[in-house]
Structures are given as C-alpha cells and as structure tokens.
Amino acid sequence: MEQHIKITKTSHSKLADIDFDNIPLGKTFTDHMFICEYEDGVWLNPRIEPLELIPTHPAAMALHYGQAIFEGMKATVGENNTPLLFRPEENAKRLNHSAARMGMPAVPEDLFVEAVKQIVGVEKGWIPPQEGSALYLRPFMYADEPFIGMRAATSYKFIVICSPAGPFFTKKIRLYAETEYIRAADGGTGEAKAAGNYAAAILPTEKAKAKGYDQVLWLDANEHKYIQEVGTMNIFFKIDGKFITPNTSGSILKGITRDSAITLLKDKGFEVEERPITIDEVIQYSKEGKLEEAFGTGTAVAIAMVEAIGYNDEVVTLPEANPVSLDMKNTLDEIKAQKREDTHGWIVPVAVEEKVK
Ligand SMILES: *Cc1c(COP(=O)(O)O)cnc(C)c1O
Numbered sequence: 001m002e003q004h005i006k007i008t009k010t011s012h013s014k015l016a017d018i019d020f021d022n023i024p025l026g027k028t029f030t031d032h033m034f035i036c037e038y039e040d041g042v043w044l045n046p047r048i049e050p051l052e053l054i055p056t057h058p059a060a061m062a063l064h065y066g067q068a069i070f071e072g073m074k075a076t077v078g079e080n081n082t083p084l085l086f087r088p089e090e091n092a093k094r095l096n097h098s099a100a101r102m103g104m105p106a107v108p109e110d111l112f113v114e115a116v117k118q119i120v121g122v123e124k125g126w127i128p129p130q131e132g133s134a135l136y137l138r139p140f141m142y143a144d145e146p147f148i149g150m151r152a153a154t155s156y157k158f159i160v161i162c163s164p165a166g167p168f169f170t171k172k173i174r175l176y177a178e179t180e181y182i183r184a185a186d187g188g189t190g191e192a193k194a195a196g197n198y199a200a201a202i203l204p205t206e207k208a209k210a211k212g213y214d215q216v217l218w219l220d221a222n223e224h225k226y227i228q229e230v231g232t233m234n235i236f237f238k239i240d241g242k243f244i245t246p247n248t249s250g251s252i253l254k255g256i257t258r259d260s261a262i263t264l265l266k267d268k269g270f271e272v273e274e275r276p277i278t279i280d281e282v283i284q285y286s287k288e289g290k291l292e293e294a295f296g297t298g299t300a301v302a303i304a305m306v307e308a309i310g311y312n313d314e315v316v317t318l319p320e321a322n323p324v325s326l327d328m329k330n331t332l333d334e335i336k337a338q339k340r341e342d343t344h345g346w347i348v349p350v351a352v353e354e355k356v357k
Contacts, residue, residue, distance in 0.1 A: 036157070072300060082350070086256075121352045136300070211310065216230065220251070226276050229252050239292065240292070247275055257303075
C-alpha cells in the first residue's frame with residue numbers, strides 16, 4: 001500500500017554548516033522530521049516537516065508512566081550515491097513487538113518503512129560520505145494523552161528524527177559484569193526497546209564508568225551468572241574456534257545486528273551456538289587460553305571488539321588480535337556501502353525523486 005506522506009520543506013537548511021569530518025555525536029539533527037498522530041484507533045496525517053519543538057501537555061502520559069519505545073537504524077550511501085537502508089522491515093516488526101509489550105498501538109509496517117524511506121530521501125544530503133559513517137535514524141513512539149491515572153493512553157505520536165554519525169573509531173570496549181543491578185527479568189520488558197529499560201541502566205553504567213569500564217555486561221536477574229547482553233549491544237564470544245551468543249529467552253533484546261552476525265559467521269564457516277553461557281564459564285575458558293575473541297553487536301557501532309571484562313575482583317583480558325571480529329565489521333560495512341554482494345537481500349535502496357523546480 002502506498003502511503004501518502006505530505007512533505008513540507010524548510011526554507012533554511014542547516015546542511016551547509018555541517019563539517020562532516022567533525023560531527024558531535026548525537027547532538028546534530030537534520031532539517032526535517034517525520035511525524036504522525038494516533039487518535040481513536042487510527043494513525044493520522046503522516047507528514048514530513050521542518051524539525052521543531054513539540055508542544056507537550058504537562059500530563060502527557062509518557063512523562064509519568066513511561067509508555068515510550070524506540071528503534072535505531074542507519075542509512076548509508078551505496079553505488080551511484082543511492083541512499084540505502086539495512087533490513088528496515090525488521091525494525092518495523094520490532095517496534096511493534098515493543099509496542100505490544102507496552103500496551104501501545106502498532107504502526108502499520110508499510111507506514112513505518114515508507115516513513116523511513118521518505119525521510120531518508122528528503123535528508124539524503126545529510127548522509128555522511130565517509131565509509132563507516134551513516135545517517136542514524138531514530139523512529140520512536142510515545143503516549144501524549146494528558147491523563148493522570150494508570151491505563152493505556154489513547155493518543156500517541158510516532159516520529160522519526162535523523163542524526164549524522166561517525167565515522168566511529170573502532171576503540172575496543174571494557175565491560176563490567178554487573179552483580180548487583182539487573183537490566184531485565186523473565187516476564188519483564190527486556191525484549192522491548194522501551195525507554196524505561198535505559199533509564200534503569202543509567203546509574204549502573206555510570207558506576208561502571210567510574211571503575212574504568214565503558215559499559216555494563218548484564219547478568220541474569222535470578223542467579224547473576226548467565227550473561228545477557230551489553231548496554232545497547234548483544235554479545236558474542238569466540239571460544240575454541242566456535243562462536244557462542246546467549247539465546248534470546250525473553251529478557252534479551254533481539255538485535256538485528258545479532259541476527260545478521262549469526263548469518264554471516266555461518267556463511268564464513270563458523271559454528272554458532274545460541275545457548276545460555278555463564279560469566280564463570282567465560283572466565284574458565286579464558287584461563288584455559290580458549291577465549292579467543294569477544295564482540296558486541298548493535299546498529300550504532302555494528303561490531304565493537306571487547307578488550308577486557310571485569311567481574312568481582314577479576315579482570316579477563318582478551319587477546320590483542322581479533323581477526324574474525326574485524327572481518328565481521330568490514331563485511332557489514334562493505335555490504336552497507338554496496339562494496340560487497342548482498343547475498344541475503346538485506347539492503348533496501350531508497351528511490352529519490354529529483355523534483356524539477
Ligand atoms: C538496540 C539494542 C541492541 C542492538 O540491536 P540492533 O538491532 O542490533 O541495533 C541490543 N541490546 C539492546 C539492549 C538494545 O537496546
């Protein structure tokens with residue numbers, strides 16, 4: 001189904017002021033946003049317009065009860081400067097999976113994909129040209145009904161904003177295996193990309209940073225021993241030649257990069273086990289010299305190599321060389337730049353209509 005999205009362009013673009021070699025991370029936004037409202041059971045008035053402040057009622061329910069979810073995806077440029085998306089329909093499905101858990105309405109998948117394509121078409125000039133950099137897209141939905149009381153809201157906004165990002169330095173990360181705080185428990189909201197999950201992670205992450213780590217490695221809520229994931233990434237370990245990543249049992253966010261990495265590792269001939277793995281097991285393998293590599297997967301950085309993992313008084317240090325992780329990063333970057341064959345049909349080119357003025 002073709003969605004009619006009304007487009008109103010800004011008369012003063014900020015694009016000319018951007019230094020693409022020096023983009024402050026997460027602070028620069030493009031000229032426009034996609035926005036639509038949900039009222040009485042339907043999404044209304046989908047449109048792209050100049051990015052501006054949104055008037056908010058002080059009783060808007062998202063501010064009080066936290067019905068707020070988001071997605072993260074990237075647009076890159078491929079051959080002939082064509083803007084490309086990576087598996088956008090997976091983000092559409094996941095947004096709706098999050099929405100269902102949070103008692104929020106679904107966004108029709110075709111509306112989601114069309115919204116993302118059209119905003120990328122409008123903001124094409126904002127996609128940074130360097131390989132490894134991208135236009136980060138942030139689709140999100142929140143309850144804006146003014147109401148005090150506990151129930152699902154009846155009105156929502158679905159918005160997509162864009163922020164140019166990178167190129168990311170491939171700095172290795174240090175993880176702190178958290179034994180006091182938890183991210184997600186069975187039956188909770190860990191599998192939803194819900195704003196509140198991140199609110200709960202801020203304090204533990206700040207504490208981990210104060211100890212000299214970059215991010216928290218989350219352990220399970222019951223026994224504090226099964227590895228779940230990292231801040232905003234899923235985690236993979238290369239042990240004795242094969243890869244192990246925790247199975248997504250309901251309290252782990254189902255990363256699209258995780259899924260892509262499993263496929264690519266298998267393409268390259270590696271065995272990949274999705275199974276519960278404990279922090280003690282990882283430490284034991286490290287002592288036996290079998291822990292060869294570890295990396296996190298997520299849209300923001302694609303593949304983040306792990307340098308060390310702290311757990312209680314121990315620090316596990318990963319070997320300096322991580323050839324498979326590096327190869328995975330390059331493979332993903334090259335697929336996203338159309339420099340490598342997209343054998344799985346992940347790339348979705350965005351047709352840009354050049355309107356004659
Ligand atoms: C977004 C996210 C990921 C990674 O998902 P991708 O689809 O690969 O970007 C992993 N864990 C958490 C908690 C996340 O929020």
